[in-house]
Amino acid sequence: MDLPTTPRVVLSELVACWGEQDWERLLVWPSNDYLVGRTGLTDRAIRKSIRRLIDLGLIIPKDSPNGKRYAVKDLAGEIIDAFGFDLTPVYARRGEWTKLLIEQKQLWQIQKQAFDEVTICRRATEEAISALAEHYPEIDRAALEEDLKALKARTPARSKASVPAGLIDDWSLLRSRAEQAFLDAGNGGTRFRHTNNNNESPSEPCNKGFPKKAEAVRSTEQTSEQLSPELILEACPTLSDYGQPVRDLADVVAAGRYLRASLGAHESAWAEAVEEIGTVRAAIAVIYVLQLYEDDAAKNGGESRIKNPGGYFRALTRMVKAGKIDLAVELLAMRRRRMS
Template sequence: MRELSKAQGAFGVTERDLTVLQGLLSFFPGDALGGNAEMVVFPSNKAICERLNGMPCSTMRRHLARLVEAGLLARRDSPNGKRYVRKHGEERVAFGFDLSPLYCRAEEIARAAEAVREAEDRMRRLREVVSLMRRDIAALAEFGEEVQPGLGLWHQLRDKAALTARALRRKLSLEDLSACRTDLETLLDHARNVIDGPETEKMNTNDALSEHHHLNSIKDSTDFEPALNKGGPAGPGSELELELEPEAEIEEPDIRRAPRIPLHLVISGCPSLKTFYHGDIRHWHQLFDAACHVRPAMGISASAWEEAQRCMGPEQASIVLVAMLERFAEIRSPGGYLRALTSKAAAGEFSCGPMVMALIARRNAA
């Protein structure tokens, strides 16, 4: 019944229909359908209504008709239309409601329920991606106003971010979310091209000199990543997560804010991601999409991933995941490791910056 409740839309039944079906199942003497047991129940209309907490008989009969129409129930009528059981020696003949269609379609119901769960997962993931893209657009609008003030594109970005935030308050369909994602991707790419300029070259993530330059830039920054200011870069033998000095002040986690670490630095420190994800990663929502893509292959459960997103924010959780992928062979239990980092993040004792710095320092020393 749990699977049928999840897949009720695929069979054209409602919760009230399933309530009546549950009431009929309560008249079945066995613990489960199947085997050699007779799967016909023969309660009277009055008994069914009493079992359903006084549901009107006309309403109950209407729900029964829907169950029969959906193929989940069959009527086995007696010559006089009554429901009863008759014995002829060893032979037993029952007239009433046949529950065998429900048993015979158990596998079909399970497949339909799994399809519904997959569709819900796609919807939830797409909604998260659109939400991240909205944040990317808002951040690009602020940054673009600083580097190229007065350009009308930045007002367009802010308006689009506001409209998207308003749309996400409603329950959008998969088609609406897909169309919204396409529009946001086009606008993001256009804004990024305007900011970068036509002569900007893509960063070569395999260039060790470029990585060394980025690493030195981080060391000299005073407001880039609070957790890095006192810890410094990790040496080649350092752990993936660096410990902070006892006197270091730890920022309260703010999952609404994008990470201060540049995205290109994350990609530079985690080149293994390109082996498993071949799409472009120019924005945070694309990194999140890549992390969702590799997460099942790493053996990390959906519950651990969702908890990490709640405590760290989608962007930081994505950084942690791709950093773990870089040293996947050295992590005994990826799911347990992610949960441990999530607990630290919930207590405000974790920053993803040292993980990326440790990976870059390790590659530079190799």
């Protein structure tokens, strides 16, 4: 129902007051002073929230002759009735709440996927423009940078209800333009590379999307048994951005290589990580940093405090090598937070 925080807190406290009496109606009778003490709200805010809950039909007032809320007891001291609020409407509509929650979760998942796609395109675009500026500063990037600035201004925070129509297509188009500009600059404006280094059989298929199995997991690389694909999937749901099933460590490596660009991390950062901590841990570090970035952005209204995920990835790699961070421990903690 998108209740504001104050009425929601008051309703929660009213529900918590129910004493599980075996009556036909679910009656509670807390005083305003009690609710003020429990919620920290003012008396005025309590009264205003109660009025809103009544107007919405979530609670029904049961007024006493003197307007106070209290329990009615028999001669033996047993509570047999009460004057206060009837919470039966909330319970009676539990089927409706369940259906609405399912619909809201489905809508949230759709919106999350849309925002994830926008984020991937934005990072790839920024990386391409940055690489263009670094390696080919003589190339005019003004149009790309202006379009990037305009698209950022049009892109709402993740806390907003939905991604505007056509925004994903516009981000995909800008990403393609930026990457094509970098490719053209590297090829000297021609359609082909200056030197053809492909010595493989021409009958071998070209992999345009995901790496086959990425780099092989080296037999000399010792990996903690706790660093299982199952743990990584449970701790880092952002791995769904990879778009391919993750069944073993080779798939984890492929996902890490593919998602590395989403961090804005240079290829040299990946090469350094592989050299320093091994292929598997390098891939897990990519996935872990990406999940940290996504979680922080979701918690802070779409703005993550991690301003440079690529640099964070490099720093994490060095801390893992130095033994200051254990990826298995970090993933277990992340999974615990997600399940709590």
